[in-house]
Amino acid sequence: MIHSGRVDVRTGVGSYPVFVGHGVARVLPGLVAERAASGRFALISDSNVSPLHGERLAEACRVSGLDPTLLSFPAGEASKTRGRWMTLTDEMLEAGLGRDSCVVAVGGGVTTDLGGFVASTYLRGIPVIQVPTSYLAMVDASVGGKTGVDVAAGKNLVGTFHPPAAVVADTELLRTLPERNRREGLVEAVKHGAVLDEGHFEAIERRCDDLLRADPDTASDVVLASIRIKADVVSKDEFEGGFRHVLNFGHTIGHALEAASEYRLGHGSAVGLGMITEAAIGERVGVTAPGTRDRLKRALDRLIDPAPPGLTLERTVAYLGQDKKVRRGRPRYVLLACVGETSRGVAWTHDVPDEVAHRALREVLDAA
């Protein structure tokens, strides 16, 4: 079995390559040279990742004759703001980076979202090469072209669609990932299986131990399979008009839980609880096969944290109307037909009676 590979993601105006595997970061200097005619680029990473990987990758590029400008910001979701976007932009202007430069974003989802947003608005858009260092960023954030920052009114409410020039998912970099991030990141991989590929769902369950210790070959297989699923979805629906909604499974409830917990609940755990709740909703309205909720719960139990005390139904419901998927004021839900298959609904989403959603949510919160 070959534990690495390349996926080409089609976009409206072309395509970009995603390199996956143990050690594939060696392709980075070549990619930068190809995308940045000046050889100059900003390497953006956070205060945790910069000493672990950022500086080393910058040095590898320097040895290849390139000219990196290393930019760093304090680690954490609190940095994913318009203010930080301004600071990074101004640092790049100060360094004199022109249109013939590019951005290389090395890190988790905060870095790929923020770095992508910086690149998408710098001189009206320069290329970004995404180098995800977490499961979450590899299987989710770095593919699909979504960029963004958080504002007081909610997460990711400001941003752009800016497809990367290339994605380099080197599973060797996962070894430095804290245990909680490994667990939570794998939730999005489980989601890919749940909505579209039962075999992938089962493979993650079966190989969960190896994944949690970040065995590079197992990680490569699973990341590659997940990226193939996501790439297929975003190729078919780049700007989230319909089919791409399937990737929001678990997210209508998940985003509300995350916000209601004041982000003490991690994204993966929130989405995991959201998937379980939305399976329960689907079973209640007769869209989802009975037993799906329990099957999801078994697969996710090792990966997610329980809901923190004090996270009540009332608090969560208050955030349910604020999702970007809201249409005419009603939250919309992605519902499974069964594990591996999503119900079509209207544009792959469903309008569900509030009392059904609230009852399912109360059950899940009580059980947690």
Add this chain to the structure above:
Amino acid sequence: MIHSGRVDVRTGVGSYPVFVGHGVARVLPGLVAERAASGRFALISDSNVSPLHGERLAEACRVSGLDPTLLSFPAGEASKTRGRWMTLTDEMLEAGLGRDSCVVAVGGGVTTDLGGFVASTYLRGIPVIQVPTSYLAMVDASVGGKTGVDVAAGKNLVGTFHPPAAVVADTELLRTLPERNRREGLVEAVKHGAVLDEGHFEAIERRCDDLLRADPDTASDVVLASIRIKADVVSKDEFEGGFRHVLNFGHTIGHALEAASEYRLGHGSAVGLGMITEAAIGERVGVTAPGTRDRLKRALDRLIDPAPPGLTLERTVAYLGQDKKVRRGRPRYVLLACVGETSRGVAWTHDVPDEVAHRALREVLDAA
């Protein structure tokens, strides 16, 4: 002769219509209804244009059953900032506008650039309908999809390419335009003639009196012709890879003059002086036909202000290296072959010896 029309501008992912003519603003409610499923939209205009046109257009939409949120900001280039972009974004979030809404930007280039940037980053991008109210915005800013704001390091250094959903250029709205704005805006129309269409260049010279008093039918003819030229260029080169550079004729010098004057010199006057200077440069290096500079000067003299006292060669040269067109640290120039034809050069730009550029600039500044 028919004094109105529609131009369809092709983009990488589709096309958008540009409506030009006396009274065409009547199509606005229909366009909004088509683009914003919720019927809700933000109508953005500045403190001058809002009472003149913004409120009236919002009311016309309200009568058609739509639900406008009127947003206004202080008139002037000083509002074209990231701070104002944040405020407008937050006001739209506060109003609860979702992905099924849109932005209608009513005003000059500041409004169309700022409103377009807000739309391009709101919930990762919602449609913008541009309603330009100045010659400059009609023939230049509203077509082509460029959006942006100014930062301390320079103008338009932060922004996106976000093609409008539609453009409504109602020449009736030009009647409220101050005399200086009429003059300066027409410079960009002269530029379209200078780079690609001698007949258009001559028509503007011939009908200059009627254009300066904003006669709606004359304005419609000239705006329509200019938009056809620009639409043809951006259809061929959406992201400014090559041919679109021809639209930067006059702008390498023009942007430097504008910045060196601390923006006391208006954009049109700066570009006009830039066109004359770049024609002089072209004649000196043997690319541009002799006499072109004088011909441009005759056509532009009625439209542009002279360079303000204190605008020296030394000050201007200091800003010459800071243009987005800079490659590997050298400014690039678009040079005419003659009126109506641009020299191909390398990607439609030329590298010119500094001493030639500086001598031509000194002559033009001395003559001004």
